[in-house]
Every structure is written in structure tokens, then in C-alpha cells.
Amino acid sequence: MHDTPELSLLRPSQLDGLFRDLTSLKGVGDRSAATCEKLFGRRLIDVLFHLPYQMIDRSYRPPLNVLKEGGLITAEVTIGAHNDPKRRGLPYRIHCYNSSGEIDLVFFRARGDWLSKSAPEGSERIISGRVDFFRDKPQIVHPDYMLSVDAGKNIPLYEPVYPLTQGLSNLAVRKMVDQITPHIPRVPEWLTSPWCQRQNWPSWSEALLAVHRPDRATPLDALSPARQRLAYDELLANQITLALVRQTKRAHVGQAIPGTGVLSKQLTTLLPFDLTNGQSQAINDISQDLASPKRMLRLVQGDVGSGKTLVALMAILQTIESNRQAAIMAPTEILATQHAHTIGGYLDQLGVPWVCLTGGPKTKARLAQKAAIAEGDVKLVIGTHALFQDDVVFNDLGLAVVDEQHRFGVKQRLRLGSKGSSGGDATNILVMTATPIPRTLSLVAYGDMDVSRITDKPAGRKPIDTRLMSIDRYEALKKALQRIIDSGDQAYWVCPLVSESDVSDLAAAEDRYADLAALYGDRVGLLHGQMRPDDKARMMHAFQKGEVSVLVATTVIEVGVDVPAATTMIIEHAERFGLAQLHQLRGRVGRGDKPAHCILLYRGPLGEIAKARLNIMRKSQDGFELAEEDLRLRGSGEMLGVRQSGLPSFRLADLDQHAEMLPEIYDDVQQLLAQDPQLTSERGLAIRTLLHIFERGEALRLIEAG
């Protein structure tokens, strides 16, 4: 995110120094700046936000007769004899001693003349480094320091170690930090909530100083006051931005969409079941949002199989009742087709015209569809996310539903509103996700939206019998498929997530398919992401109609497919999947009346964590619980994958360590904006400084505009 010129003009001048280029430092040229840029950025502030991950403690100065293997020591010694081996491969040794004992310094491939000059025999030196033992005698190989007693006084007692890259040494980073820290500006305090005050945190500038130039060996702990404070600052800047976005986006006055209740009542009579409480609650929330002239930005978060489609359909009907158009977008064509099948089926019964637009060629039929959308004859458009990049023009789009948004980021969501009619930004947005991320994290991922959670499931859902099985038993499992086929049941066989690359996934699925098809012929089908859209649709259809009994698939089926006759889910290399993803996959079965099974095939031996994770899958069927567990066992990054989740990445905050502060931060932001929406109070101005420091351009622009 780069500052626009107009924003940097508004930046308080005391911050300007922080945004200077690294080349303004002594000893930093274009080359090193470019190296830094690759790793963390090339402005002074980027160095300050590049936090050390370890602290070397040089305060330990033991007598030389009590040294332990591996200990880091600092000692004042007298230099004894030099031993230059004169034979390649043998190290250069310098004997050292003091009143407490002796130790050798060892140098491989050393230049003897340099060593005899920098440590002449008989001189006093401060040495520091890690101890090991050679023939029972202590030595330090390549000491970190070997300085005169005078110069040695400047050795930092506590030395930060930074993440580095080729061409960037720790010393280089430390030298930059040392030049920058004296110029950290004093800024007004923006943390004034009672909760923050109780924490007794250092000020912003003290905190930065403490993490880079600690006076104790412990400030690296993520829960140290300094680290916590910096994390709070960063998360606060993030949450304020999201809140401002939400505030402004919602303030865009759209038209009220009260509906008439005619279509939704009719639908209720068509349904063979009652709505769950969670569904009713979500439908209520949405209905009120739509009926208000404020723009809706709502997320419906509900486990796989919790019946989100119906919730979306009710919102769509209310929109159509008010004579506006609606669109629903799915992340894959398969899912779009699925929606066409279910939602379209209901709309046909209600006599509402709709179309399904997938990424097919620009045929005449497609042109006609688009014309009908532009005319307003078509009331609902079903499609993939591409729909919104496409040249589709709506007559009067009142509602955009985005299904399964876990492949979507906040920024993308912000762009969604622009397809609306009246003045562009007023389309109501409903996002539905099955990614059951923990509540705290959802503040970060979806803080710009209102959230409805569906926590119950349609009645009568039986738990899915889940088992772990070693891939060693593959042959037996293969034979057991016969029973499934004979009984008219169906199974998914999901192939390994080999890597991020779709190509190797595909190879694995093709191999598995070939092997199963050799036994069961065309009762087995193959589905993967690289198939042509109509081939995919045909295969999915064949599976839906029961012509194919076993569907071998890559993870393309993960999202949303609904085939009630599928009773068994087999997942290969289950140990490589995140729990949330396994849960999503498992949710594909158990939608009918028959008992359902999930077999998690793993390749042993499994590590402790892998074992624990798979075992949780056996015990729990609750997506929210699984998400919490996965977070606990693996950490947020692993669990969601930043790219997949739309979670922003932070530089100072570590969501695994600091997410617990999010509810505090959320309340802090609510209070702040309630009292001072334009950020003009004393604290408001301090907050603006915070937003400048974290380059929250969107937020600053929104305040300036407001």
C-alpha cells in the first residue's frame, strides 16, 4: 500500500523522517537498500518494523573453568600462543587464558597475518562467542567478538538477531537500527482506553526502542509489554480502517428493499422442512438490512450443511419482491451450476425468470441472456465470481450474494458494490462463508461487515462416522467400494493435496482414477479443475443422477456441492489438509437419510500434532470447534493460509499470539468512533498519527472525505 502524494502532504511533519529512503543512512547504498526492499521494505520505518526474532545475551561472564558445551560466553582474556597449522584443512588456533582458566579461539581458513595483528600475543582482549569442547578442552570457533578491552565496552549486552537474507548481515541491520532509533519521533499517545492504561505499556517510541535495543534479554517474547503494545497499535490501525470502511459504505444511501413477503411465503410452503433457528435469525437480520435505506454489508457464517443457500434465496426473493434484480456468485462453475439446479428449481416453481451465466463462449444465447439482464427481464443472475469482472450490465441490481467467500479478500469485497444501479456504490452485499474461523480472527478477516452466525444444523443430521486408515490398507479399501456400488450409494474419493500446484494434484487424481476404473469401469468418474467447464458439468450431473458411483476428484469439490445420495467421503493424504478443509470436504456427505462415513487416509508415520489433528476430526463435527482447535495446534497462518482466507498479513502483530486482544480493540474502536467519528478530538488526532504510521491510506481518505 503506497502513500499517494496528497496523503503524504497531510502527514504530520514529525513523521517524515520515518518515511525516508534507506539510502539516506550512512553506509547504505542502492544495492543494500534493494536487498532490504525484497525482505521488508526500503524506508526507515520498514527497518523499525522488522523485528528481531531472537536475542543474544552476552551478559554471561563465567569463570573459564566452569564452561558448558553450547553456552554463549563473554570473557576478558590474555592472548597466548598462536598456532598456525601451515597445512590446509587444519584450523588456526589462538590460546587464551585468564586467572580462572583457559580457552582456545579457533579459525578455519583464517589469514594468519590478520590474526596476529588483531590479537597479538600478550594483549588483553574481550572475546565473545559460543563454547564447544575439543579433546575435553573448551574452545570458541569463530568468536563473534575479539576486541580490545576498550572497544569491548561497546559490545551490546543483549544483541537482537534479525531475519536476514542473502546479502544482508545481522550487523548491517543493527547498524541501520542504531542510526534510526535516535530519531524515532515522539508521538501523541493514542492508547488511552482504560484497558490500555491498565496494561502499563511503554509509549510507542519506548516500545520500538525496547524491541530493538533491549536492556534485558527477554523483550522478544510476543507477550512482553513492548511487543504487545506494538501489536495492539497495528491491529488498532487495521480495525479502525475496517470500521471506517463499514461506516462509510453503510452510509451510502441505497433504496430500501422492504419486499412484500409474497414470494418468501410461497417458498416456505414449498419447503419440505422447517427453517432452523439459525437460518431464521440470519434471514431476519438480512431482511431488516434490506428494508433499511442503508446499504447492507453482511456476512453469513455457517458450517457446511447449515443451509446457507436457503438464507440467500430468501434475501433474493425479498429483493425481487421489491422489483429489483439480484445476483449470486459462486467461486467455481460446479457450484454455480449447483445453485442453478437448486435455487433455479425453486424460482421456476415461483415463476421468477433467472439465468445462469458461466464462463462459456460468447454465443448468441449468451448475448440474449445479457440483453435480458440489461432490460431487467431476468430477475436473478447466477454465475461465478467472474460475473463481476465481466461486461454484464444490470438494469437495477439491488443485491449481490457472494457465496463461499473464503477465497476472497477484503479489498476484492470493496470493489463489489460498483455494479449497482443508482449511483454505483449502493448494492447490498451478502457474503456467505463456510470457513468457520474463530470469532477473534473473524474481526480481522471480516471487520468491515456485520456478521450473522448460523450455529445450528438442520434437524436429524447424524454425525458422520469418521475413521483414520493407513494408506497401507488401500487394496482392502478398494475392494470395499464394491459394497457401496452394489447398494446404490455413492462415494467421493478426494486426492492428495500434493502441493500448491494443481498439476501434481491432477496427476495423483488421474493415477487413482485409472486404478479404480480398472476394477469398476465407468462406475468411476474423474473430476478436476482443469477439465473444460461443460465436461465438468457433465461429470457432476452424472454423479448427481447416480450414473457414476465413485467420483475421484481433486479439491475442486470442496466448495458447496450437494449430492444427498453420497454417503462416503474418502480423503487421501488427510494429514496434509487443514482441519477446516477436511471438515468442508466431509460436509459433502451426510446430507441424506442414510448413515454417512468419512475415511481419512494417511501415510504414516504421523507426527504427534498430525495425529492429534486427525483425531480431533474423529471426535468433533463442529466446524467452529475444529477451527479453534486447528488454531491452537497449528497457528492461524497454517490454518487458513493468508492467501486463501483473505486475512491481512501483519508486521508487528502475530495473530496466534495477539488475537486475544482483538475484542478489546474492537470495543476501543467502537467507543472511539461513537464519540469522535471525524477524529478531531485530541485522541482523534493522535489516532490520525497512528493511521499515518501504518499507512492506512483508505482510512485517512475516508476521514478527510467525511
Ligand code: ADP
Ligand atoms: P451450506 O450451508 O453448506 O451451503 P446448503 O444450503 O447446501 O448448505 O444446505 C445443505 C442441505 O440441507 C441441502 O440439501 C438443503 O436442502 C438442506 N436444508 C437446508 N435447510 C434445511 C432445513 N432447515 N431443514 C432440513 N434440511 C435443510
Ligand code: MG
Ligand atoms: Mg453452500
